[in-house]
Amino acid sequence: MIHFRVGDPIVYHKPKSSFSPGPRARQVYPLERGEEYHYVVDKFWTVVKVNNDGTIDVVTRTGKKHTLSMSDRNITRARILGNLLFRKRFPSLSEA
Numbered sequence: 001m002i003h004f005r006v007g008d009p010i011v012y013h014k015p016k017s018s019f020s021p022g023p024r025a026r027q028v029y030p031l032e033r034g035e036e037y038h039y040v041v042d043k044f045w046t047v048v049k050v051n052n053d054g055t056i057d058v059v060t061r062t063g064k065k066h067t068l069s070m071s072d073r074n075i076t077r078a079r080i081l082g083n084l085l086f087r088k089r090f091p092s093l094s095e096a
Helices: 080-085
Strands: 009-018 026-030 037-050 055-059 065-069 075-077
Touching: none
Parallel strands: none
Antiparallel strands: 009 037, 009 075, 026 037, 037 055, 055 065
16 A cells, blocks of 8 residues: 655546547557447546545545545556656645
């Protein structure tokens, strides 16, 4: 389990399904009947609160708030290179 602090940028790998994946979709493959696709989209979020029950509260660029389990396999901490390349996609704490 990763330990987080307030202000940590994270990348959440959100699994999705639809008829037409967007331009940022990756790991795209058709579902069984071939009518829909399953894919993953990276979401760039910032930790705003670390809870004692093993969850974290995060905020999106649009101001939405989510509560995630720290043991969620779809969460990764943003690395230095990702932080530099995608710094405009991570919300700042002052925006939250």
